[in-house]
Amino acid sequence: MKRSGSGDEVAARCELNPAVFRRRLMKWYGERARALPWRETSDPYRIWVAEVMLQQTRVAAVVEYYNDFLRRFPTLVSLALASELEVLVAWSGLGYYNRARLLHRAAQFIMTERRSSLPSSSAELRTLPGIGEYTAAAIASIAFGESVAVVDGNVERVVLRLTGRASENTAAARGLVRAQAQALLPQARGTVSRREVQSGGGAGPSHSDNPAGDHNQAMMELGATVCLPRAPRCSECPVRELCRTRGEHPTTARAPQRSRPVACLLDLRKRGPATEVLLERRPACASVMPAMVELPPLPLDAVEGLEPALRIRHTITNTNYYVQVFSPRRLVSASSGSLASTGKRTGVAAQALRSAIPADSRALYWTRTTQLAGLPLTGLTRKILQRLKLMEKHRAALPE
Numbered sequence: 001m002k003r004s005g006s007g008d009e010v011a012a013r014c015e016l017n018p019a020v021f022r023r024r025l026m027k028w029y030g031e032r033a034r035a036l037p038w039r040e041t042s043d044p045y046r047i048w049v050a051e052v053m054l055q056q057t058r059v060a061a062v063v064e065y066y067n068d069f070l071r072r073f074p075t076l077v078s079l080a081l082a083s084e085l086e087v088l089v090a091w092s093g094l095g096y097y098n099r100a101r102l103l104h105r106a107a108q109f110i111m112t113e114r115r116s117s118l119p120s121s122s123a124e125l126r127t128l129p130g131i132g133e134y135t136a137a138a139i140a141s142i143a144f145g146e147s148v149a150v151v152d153g154n155v156e157r158v159v160l161r162l163t164g165r166a167s168e169n170t171a172a173a174r175g176l177v178r179a180q181a182q183a184l185l186p187q188a189r190g191t192v193s194r195r196e197v198q199s200g201g202g203a204g205p206s207h208s209d210n211p212a213g214d215h216n217q218a219m220m221e222l223g224a225t226v227c228l229p230r231a232p233r234c235s236e237c238p239v240r241e242l243c244r245t246r247g248e249h250p251t252t253a254r255a256p257q258r259s260r261p262v263a264c265l266l267d268l269r270k271r272g273p274a275t276e277v278l279l280e281r282r283p284a285c286a287s288v289m290p291a292m293v294e295l296p297p298l299p300l301d302a303v304e305g306l307e308p309a310l311r312i313r314h315t316i317t318n319t320n321y322y323v324q325v326f327s328p329r330r331l332v333s334a335s336s337g338s339l340a341s342t343g344k345r346t347g348v349a350a351q352a353l354r355s356a357i358p359a360d361s362r363a364l365y366w367t368r369t370t371q372l373a374g375l376p377l378t379g380l381t382r383k384i385l386q387r388l389k390l391m392e393k394h395r396a397a398l399p400e
Helices: 006-014 017-032 046-054 059-072 077-082 084-090 096-112 131-144 153-162 172-183 194-198 209-223 344-355 369-374 379-387
Strands: 258-265 268-271 274-279 310-316 318-325 364-368
Touching: 017 172, 046 096, 046 131, 059 084, 077 364, 084 096, 096 258, 131 364, 153 172, 153 209, 172 209, 172 318, 258 310, 268 364, 310 379, 318 379
Parallel strands: 258 318
Antiparallel strands: 268 274, 274 364, 310 318
């Protein structure tokens, strides 16, 4: 026999009750939230850095970079005074490098025009380079307590399932999601009682003096860990009795994943005890990853019939890059299976591949492998060099 629900549950089935929702959500968040490093600070600068890093990037990847970045640039002033190259080096491998450039420019603007004080309202934050609606709301609520809803992909999914709506990629649909998320949000500091926030005695990263910021983080946490895009963990959901969907919801068809084969050159040479690798600096005017450093790309027809030293897959947004890495010292003929370059022929093979590089020779240069960590390498190049043990791989564990 089905057990009758509490008064709160009966009311919630008829209408989404914000007070009931918040109480259950915050009890769960206090008990289950992951201890992420940016949740352990109230410093607006550090919260800003985290939110920029988290744009279109997995939490696990951000954890790996966040503390290292802040060790290099512990304050807004130190970031503003750094060179763009230093910032790109610290960001190398995290991807979407324009975020780093805009973060740097925003820090310089704040230092010169705002006396090193980060704006506290979402409206003012949106006037800074690299800060859009989502990031402005996150910083304003988490760092300053503004009652503005943060709506990222996780929060949108939670709201759609709670209200029983299908996903629609229209301005009207997005507006409805934002309005519903705002309706669930505590309206100001102090409007949610200490009892409501800390109900259940959880020891998680909940702070009763900032109900809006805590609520936004709890919504994002719920979507990231329980209300998953596929196979949501409804049995673990603290608000499942309030949800009209309880499972996956209809979604707009995503663009199909594309595949693209690419090739690049790994050319090494010895200079005394040092090993050097040939690199290419992308043009400063390039539309994608300007001024970043990479292994020289090769035309596919230049390597036809040759077996690569390494195959690797690299995904950016909705494109899978199937990368072949060719090394003159390890070239193998695909037809004969014999070495195409050994001994004296290594230099000939190397020169042939270097000649096939489309880039201007002035963009090419040799650097010691011991200096690779100090360069603004593209994520793909860093992955290849680490896979081949030419540079160390920094690892950071994602907290449970």
